[in-house]
Amino acid sequence: MIETERLLLRPLETSDVDAFVELHADPRVNRFVGSFSRRQALARLAEVERQWAERGHGLCAVELRSSGEFIGRSGLQYWQQFDEIELGWTLKAGQWGRGYASEAARACLVWGFETLDAEYFTAFMRPGNSASVKVAERLGFSPRRQDELSGNPVTVYALNRRAGLSSERQTPAG
Numbered sequence: 001m002i003e004t005e006r007l008l009l010r011p012l013e014t015s016d017v018d019a020f021v022e023l024h025a026d027p028r029v030n031r032f033v034g035s036f037s038r039r040q041a042l043a044r045l046a047e048v049e050r051q052w053a054e055r056g057h058g059l060c061a062v063e064l065r066s067s068g069e070f071i072g073r074s075g076l077q078y079w080q081q082f083d084e085i086e087l088g089w090t091l092k093a094g095q096w097g098r099g100y101a102s103e104a105a106r107a108c109l110v111w112g113f114e115t116l117d118a119e120y121f122t123a124f125m126r127p128g129n130s131a132s133v134k135v136a137e138r139l140g141f142s143p144r145r146q147d148e149l150s151g152n153p154v155t156v157y158a159l160n161r162r163a164g165l166s167s168e169r170q171t172p173a174g
Contacts, residue, residue, distance in 0.1 A: 002060070004107045007100065009060040011052045012073060014045045016061055019070040028093040032129045034150075051078060057116060062091065062104045071095045074104035076112050076121065082147070087112070087121045087159075089135065101135045109139060109159070119161050124154040133157075 002009040012020070017038060024035045036044060051058040059075035072091030079086055089105045112121060122144070123136045133155075141157035148154065 002107045002111055003065065004103050006065055007104055007107070008063045008065050008068075009074065009104060009107060010063070012045055012048045012059045012061050012075070014042055014049060016070070017041050017045060019061070020045060020073070023070075023072060023090065023092055026093050029090060032126045032132070033090050057085070057112065059088070060104075060108065062089075062100065071100060072104070074101070074108050076108055076116070079149075082122070084120075084122045085112070085116070085118050087123050087139075089132070096131065101132070102138055105135060106139060113161055120158050123157040123159075124149050125157060126152055126154055 021036055021038055021041045024030050024033065024041070048058045055078055057076040057078070059073050059077055061070055062072045062074050063070055072089065072095065074089040075087075077086045077088055078084075087105055087109055089101045089108075091101050091104075109121060112118065123132070123141050124147075125133050125136065136157045139159065140163060141159045144156045144158040146153065147156050
């Protein structure tokens with residue numbers, strides 16, 4: 001578990017299926033990340049659990065420390081087709097604009113550089129996702145290449161280990 005000033009991050013599990021489906025059901029959220037039926041969500045969460053077991057990292061549930069409310073997901077996802085680890089974040093639309101995405105992503109990034117032997121992490125941005133681009137840039141990511149993910153064009157941003165985090169770096173507590 002990773003703790004920040006306002007958030008708790010823990011590995012996503014199949015028991016999070018209802019919250020996961022609800023998160024992705026909002027058209028404002030799924031515009032860039034897609035939606036999931038319950039069956040699809042269970043399969044996706046089983047993949048997340050497998051990645052945690054096999055690779056020691058994966059996606060996390062993001063919860064408010066103050067209430068325990070599930071507000072989204074963030075974490076480090078391995079993509080075999082690229083042989084890269086992506087830092088991702090997706091939050092409920094009602095939580096946007098409060099800095100939670102940056103806080104959760106920064107905590108995962110710090111944990112990843114401290115724990116994993118990766119030279120860099122990526123962040124995949126679909127065209128028009130300007131809010132996520134701002135989060136990536138705030139963390140020190142910069143564009144690396146154009147690619148395709150799940151049939152969608154993406155700009156692949158990256159942050160090298162040697163570059164470190166931006167000056168806004170905050171180390172998570174715990």
